[in-house]
Each structure stands twice: as structure tokens, then as C-alpha cells.
Amino acid sequence: MATLDPALLTPKQQHFIQLLQQFAPVPSLRQLCRDQGLDFNFAKGFLLSGLLDPWVRLEAQPSEIWEITPQGQRLQGHLPGHRLGQLLRQGFTTVADLQEQLGSDFSGEYGALHQAQGVTLVTDDHGISSLKITQPPVLEDLNRCQALFATLQADPSPTDQLDPEPLRWLQDQGWISLDRDLDYSLHPLPPLQTLELSLGVTTLTSDLLLSQGWRSVQFKPYNIQDAVPNIPHGRPSILGECIQRIRTLFLTMGFDEMAGTIVESAFWNFDALFTPQDHPAREVQDTFYLADPAALPLPADETLVQRVQQVHEHHYDGPWWPGEASRALLRAHTTPFTARQLYKTQGQPGKYFSIDKVFRNENVDRTHLAEFHQIEGVVIGELLSIRSLMGYLGYFYEQLGFQDLKFKPTYNPYTEPSLEVYAYHAPSDSYLEVGNSGMFRREMLEPLGCGEVSAIAWGLGLERIALLLYGVDRLSDLIGADSRI
Structure with a gap:
């Protein structure tokens, strides 16, 4: 049976014992807690810990209470x-x-x-x-x-004291419900009344130091000999493991990592990627626009802005609005990182990647989330082709253990040709789209100062890769509380 030195009790525990000395016996612990403003779960846990066994006998009593529902x-x-x-x-x-x-x-x-x-x-x-x-x-x-x-x-009341017909009607309407829980009666043992409690000071404050009061007060003792509990250490999440695994893979392939900001302007998120200003992806049904700030400044390089404006107006036969390009949003993909890198390097050969969160106004279901991670990759150089792109993606997925891949032609505003990547998902016995890819168009590269080179790029879904690697059925399971995964 566990015992405890009264001097080691917290002020809250000592207060509870003083109440027991004053009100014992206690026919209902719940009622005592309601009357004294105590947390029932605290009192119940303190009593069930066994620390009060030398002083109080505890008896469980079934309790049924009618309570008002929300x-x-x-x-x-x-x-x-x-x-x-x-x-x-x-x-x-x-x-x-x-x-x-x-x-x-x-x-x-x-x-x-x-x-x-x-x-x-x-x-x-x-x-x-x-x-x-x-x-x-x-x-x-x-x-x-x-x-x-x-x-x-x-005052919630036991069931045997109430008019049954109105009770049944109120329950049928959903306005009251029966809460079944255990209550406890407390019976003092003789040592309880002779137990002496003294509240010790638990915190050395600046006032005690300045006033020299620390010399006269009694500090609460601490037992430093108690064994330290063995608390199991945490472990990385599935997504954390996938991010590290994929980052290591890219670094071994000779890629450099790039990064960007969560809040982005429509200029870098859409306009610099040759996405027309009336494209459906720019509607609020797909993109999270911000109210504060509602707009971000356009790039300081006026020549860059003019080149983007000219290519839009030439190919899309309509005016290009700076106000639309300056709208602030949560980045819808990580390709703005690539656009900024292309502008920064001005066509210098290189290989870059990023793994970061993106945000889209999606309906959450088994294979879609509104907030997820995108794996961005870009290779800048000469003599690149669609076969180069398929070679990089094939090697990447092969290193992750994927064998059954499919490539499907598709359309993107800023790549031509473009390919969707599909991988087999055993739990659903179907192929899931795991990424999009292509060769950047001249109309995108030239305004960024990369008109003399070629660039292949891809955007892959991290969560969908994890879905396939771990045989999970739903994306939401990857970010839930089920530690068995």
C-alpha cells in the first residue's frame, strides 16, 4: 500500500484532505466536489492512487444522473x-x-x-x-x-425521483441525457482527524529573496531519491520518415535543395508560370486567397514584369492586370520556388528540389487533402528531352521500391509536353496519380531569362507516395492519431 509524507502533498491535495477532515463522512464525492468547486477527476484520481488509504476508506457507488444536453x-x-x-x-x-x-x-x-x-x-x-x-x-x-x-x-437528480412521462419526452427530444458513472462514498479512518498538515512554500520568489523572508518560511521538501519514470521516447511520423528518405535520395542524385515562403503572390504562383489570369485554378474554389495582406508587391525588376505581361497579352489575346498578379495567397504548389530559381540562375545548368507544404481548396476525401506536401524537382541544361524526364522519374521511383508505373499525357499551362505519373495502389486495386511533370514551355522560360536552355520539372505528392509505401487506404490516416501505422 502506497503512503505519502503529508509534507510532500501539494497545496491542492492538502486542501482536499482538510475538506475531508471537516465534512467526513462524505456520502457522495460528486456532491462534495460540486459544493466546494473541486475537479471531480482530480479528487477521484487522488483517492484511487492509494495515497490516502491509511486515512480514508473508499466505496464505489453506481450513479445515474440526468443532465441537460448541449x-x-x-x-x-x-x-x-x-x-x-x-x-x-x-x-x-x-x-x-x-x-x-x-x-x-x-x-x-x-x-x-x-x-x-x-x-x-x-x-x-x-x-x-x-x-x-x-x-x-x-x-x-x-x-x-x-x-x-x-x-x-x-440540480441533476436520480432517475427514481422524477416524473417518468415528461422525462421520457424530454429525452426523446434530445434535450436531456442519462449520464451513467460511478460515485464514491468516503469514510474517515481514525488517523485522519489527527493528521497535521502544514503548507510549505513551493516557489522561491523574488519577494522572498529581497525581503529575506526565505530565511523564516518552511519550504516544501522534494524527494530526489524517487526513481525516474521510464517514459518511452517518441518516434518520427510516417511523413517525417518519407521526407528524410526522399531528401537523402535527391542529395545522392546531385540535387541542391531550394525553399520558399508559404504566403506567395499570384505573380510567382501563376503569372510567372504562364497561367492565364482567367484560368479556373485561380478561382477561390481552388486557391486560398488572403484578406490580410490582400496583396503583395510585384518584383522590383520592372523588365521581368513587362516580359511576363507581354507574353501573356500576346498569347492570351487580352489585357494583363497587375492587380490580379499582386494578390496574396497560400502557395498552391511549390513550382514558384522553381520559377524564382530559374530567374535567379538565368539559365545556368543545375538540379534543384524542394519538399514543402502546399494549400489547395480541395474537398477532403480518401485521396485528397486541403494541406499536403509536394515534392518539386527541376533540371536545367541543354539537350534535355521528355525521355530525360521519364528517366529521372523512373530512377527516383525505382529507388523507393516502385516497379509498376504508368505515364499519361496531360495538359499544363507551363509545360509541353506534360505527363501525369500513376503508381499501383494495392488496397484499392487501382492506379493513383502520384505526380505531374513536363518540359517547361518557351513562353515561361524566356521572361525568366532562360530562353536558351531547356528545363524538365515535376511535382509529386508526398502523401500519396507514403500511401503506397505503407499500404494505407486513406490519406487522412497518415496524419491521424493512430500510432499503429
């Missing part, structure tokens, strides 16, 4: 129709008078009584509308239910 709490103490019924009994009958008394609540009150067939609406020869009680027992039953509802709000 739906019932929204009624603010009044059942629908009850206030209207009271006004009708007081002699208010015309609709105008009742609306004046109830205000905007009149419609709901009338609807409740009318649905129960307790009242009906009548209109006299002068066009004055009134309410007439058609079934007085309906109002009587509602009064009984209201009285019980008010009782439960004031």
Missing part, C-alpha cells in the same frame, strides 16, 4: 411553446399582442404548439388574427415538462 442548453431554460401557452392562459389571444410579448420568438413558439395540435389560428370578420387553445391537455403536459426541465437545470 441542444437543451441552447433553449436557455424555456421549452418551445411554453411561454406562448402561459400568455394564452393569461388572456393574451390576438397575434399582435402575442408578437409584442414574444418578439422574434413568436414564430418558433407558435410552430411548436401548432405542431402538437394545441392551438389553432382564427381570423374574425374584422381581419384580426387570434390564437385559440384547442387541446388544453397539450399545454398541461408542456407545463409538466417545463417544470421538470427547470428542476434538472437547477
